[in-house]
Amino acid sequence: MTDVLTPPAATAPEPSEPQVRDRADVRRQVKLLMVLGIVLLAEIWFKLKIDDPQVSHLFKGPRTLENQPVEFSGTPISWTAVAITVVALLLAALNRYPRRVGGVVLSVLVGLGFYGAFLMWAYADPSGAFAPAITSPIPGTIRIATAIVFGALAGVLCERAGVVNIAIEGQFIAGAFFGSVFSSFAVANIAAIPIFWCPVFGMLGGILAGVGVAALLAFFALRYHVDQVVVGVVLVAFGYGITSFLLGQIPSDQKATLNNPQLLETVEIPVLHKIPYIGEPLFGQNLLVYVMYLSVPLVWVLLFQTRWGLRVRSVGEHPKAADTVGINVNRTRWQAVLLGGVFAGLGGASFTLNTGAFDKEMTAGFGFIALAAVIMGRWHPVGAAFAALLFGFLQNLKDQLGILGDKVPGDLLSALPYLATIIAVAGFIGRVRPPAADGQPYIKSD
Structure with missing residues (x-):
């Protein structure tokens, strides 16, 4: 009876383990x-x-x-x-x-x-x-970032499928040249088309050029398993070389008809363009900018809300597992690379359709900035678009502050976009992980 009434001895609390921070x-x-x-x-x-x-x-x-x-x-x-x-x-x-x-x-x-x-x-x-x-920094930022956003979307599509696209710069320069030629040809030779629609021919020319370079990338990287980085670098050099050669072949008396594109006209969206401060810069733009606005959610839907997008992401993460469930890995990668070429070509066409006649090296390395935007955006179309807007903002800041003279060093302003790129890629945006099979060719085993 005594044992029943005796309270149990109090147990000492176990010492808590010290928390160690990651x-x-x-x-x-x-x-x-x-x-x-x-x-x-x-x-x-x-x-x-x-x-x-x-x-x-x-x-x-x-x-x-x-x-x-x-x-x-x-x-x-x-x-x-x-x-x-x-x-x-x-x-x-x-x-x-x-x-x-x-x-x-x-x-x-x-x-x-x-x-x-x-x-x-x-x-x-x-x-x-x-x-x-x-x-306002908005108009210049949108104008500069349009091409970078298109290039970043191309990079996201390719790398989500497991193909490294270093050739965005080559797609830009090719799209810029053929965008100028197609638009100029439409202005000079197709009288039945209203002048407003001539830049649409330029956009078509840019798309064809971007898809052509993308097809070369896919052909060598997927068909013959050539190192994708090497292929991309070669295609950039090829793009600069072929456009310089073709530009030199245009006779002097034909430059007005083959390298004088009709610029995109401003189209104001009713009601929205009247919003104070931001309405006119955002909704008083040209057709290509509105296509850019729609392209970002379109790529997001394609990648994350469709069966095709699931296949693209699967072949970029684990192609062997995708193959075992009946997905044609290389065909899916071909589709993603060619679709990326459409967006990269539009980005290239924006250089000439927004500024005028094609000139050698007019893309100024923006394709590589687009590639950095892909990394900074963590291979996500929305994140890559915002990163592209950041680079466009910095480039526009350089242009705006150029009128201030020596107060802000011009060389430092010119380096701002590239300095931001280095900081982003160096890890200040946190740890990033590319698709697991990015850059790895897939050879189907028997």
Whole structure:
């Protein structure tokens, strides 16, 4: 009876095991602290170097008699940028920096704050009699990023299927040349077509050229299993060489009819283009830009919402397993590469249909930037599109700040897009994993 009433002896609590942080999490925190610390110091320096904070802007459109620059003080923007960065830095120091959507939103706010503080410093205290006004970055960003977005979509389609597409630059230059030729030919020889539709022929020429280069890539990489990186580099050189040769073969008296494309006209979308500040830059664009808007969700739907997209992703991740369930691996890869050629060709055509006559090396390495956007976007069409917009924004920033003279070094501005590419590829966007079979030829075993 005594044993029943005796309470059991209290058991000592087991010692809890110390929590060990993942090394990747530690590296992430260190990177955040370094980047945010540099950003904060730069923003403070920008503010302290301003003598007169009065600047002006033309966000509502270009300078006209009706639209004059609006003056305002840049001090609130500069200190707001500092405050946002301080909050983000404290969160990073306490290892409470949000992840996923919250982290993206906070990072975007920090980036916008830094951009605002930098603009206040760059446009304040003009050295000459001319006082430049801040203009909206959206029109230039969209114009420059159109080709990069198309090239990034081409890269996503190819690499999701397991084919490395280094040849985007070659597809760009070929699409630019044949886009100019097709559009020029339509203007000079097909009188029955309204002038508005002549650039559509240029888009068709760019598509044919992009698909042609893609077919060469697929032929050598999939049919003969040649190293895909080597094939891509060779096709880039081939694209530059063949377009330079063909341009030289156009007689001087025929350049007006074979290399004088009709530029794309602006088409305003009703209601949407009247939205203040962003309506005209986003919805007062040309046909090719609207095709770019539609292409991003289209590729997303194709890859992630269709049976064909599932097959593409399966042959890019595990081609042998795809083969065992009856999927023709090489045929699926051919389809993805050729479809990627359609988008890359449109990107190439945008160079001539937006700017004018074809010139050698006019693509200026944008194909390689598109390839970097694929990596920065983690092989996802939406992520790659946003990365392409970032590169377009930086390139447009260089063009906008070129009027400021020596205040911002021109060489540094020219290097901004490529510096961002190096930073992205070097791992500051986090750990990225390409498709498992990317770049690996598949040989069907008997």
